[in-house]
Amino acid sequence: MSIASSPPRTPEAISGYDARWVRHNSERQTLILQAAVALLEESSAGTDVPVHLIAKRAGLAKSVVYRQFSGREELERRIRSYLVDDFARVLDAKLDVSDGSVREILTRTIRAVADWMSDHPRLVEFARTGPTHTGDPSIDAVSSLKLRMSHTAQELIASIGQVIGADPAPFASVPFAVVTMVEGVLATWIREPRPTRSRAEIVADLAAFAWYVLDGAARSIGLVVDPDNELTAVIAGFTTATDS
Structure with missing residues (x-):
């Protein structure tokens, strides 16, 4: 009895198989990272969660975890990246300049930081223990997040400056100064036994301190902004004045 040979796999079939395999691995990695975060939240033993417990929570064999990550160090870096990416998405939404006044935007963004830091102290502690997967290996994940948010704010300020014809140079140091102040003050406040x-x-x-810094930079180039007016209306007003 002859055994029929399988037809050769086409490039399209190979490509489809590879895409499915990548998606399968990505889904498993997400399960593992989510399990690790959940265990970190529950742990009373610091930031060292055993791999076998992560595998069990994810519903996978321990060997699968080791196949998805090269070792404990990579796993921990990926967990920190997961935390940073997840939280950065929340902050990006809060920094939406199309909705609210400057004061409202500052308040809701800072409130999101305060909520995360005070409601998830073990995650914050873990984020401080080392770098992210793709970030600068010399700085921890919290520092990476601060740099990321500073860059996002710089881009927003530069975009607004371009629209209204204002020089964004005086604001160059403002985002990092504000982000560092907010994180530092909140970290100290959270550590107080009886705030x-x-x-x-x-x-x-x-939010008030952040506004004072922004207002000072704005006034240095002749811009006076009402922090309680809708930001889109403020931008439209400056744009009209520039065009006239």
């Missing part, structure tokens, strides 16, 4: 100020109060204070 004298509520979360709402510390958020309001930081």
Whole structure:
């Protein structure tokens, strides 16, 4: 009895198989990362969660975890990247300049930071233990997130400056200064055994401080902005004045 040979696989079939395999691995990696984050949230033993527990929570064999990541160090870097990417998406939404006044945008963004830092202290602690998967290996994940948010804010300011015909140079250091201030103040506040100020109060204070810095930079180039006016209306007003 002869055994019929399988027909040769076409490039399209190979490409489709490879795409499915990549998607399968990506889904498994996401399960593993989500399981690790959940265990970090629950752990009372610091930031060292055993791999076998991560595998069990993800519903996978321990060997599968080791096939998806080259080792413990890569796994931890990928967990930090997952945390940074997930939180950065939240902050990007809060920084939407098409909705709200400057004060509202600052307040809701800082509130999101305060909520994450105070509600997820173990995740913050873990993020401070080392770098992300793709970031600068010399800085921890929290620092990577601060740089990322500073860059996002710089791009927003530059875009607004271009629209209204204003020089963004005086604002160059503002985003990093504000981001660093917010993270530092919140980190100190969270560590206080008995904080004298509520979360709402510390958020309001930081939003006010951030506005003072922005307002000072704006006034240095002759721009006076009402922080309680809708930002889109403020931009439209400056644009009209520039065009006239």
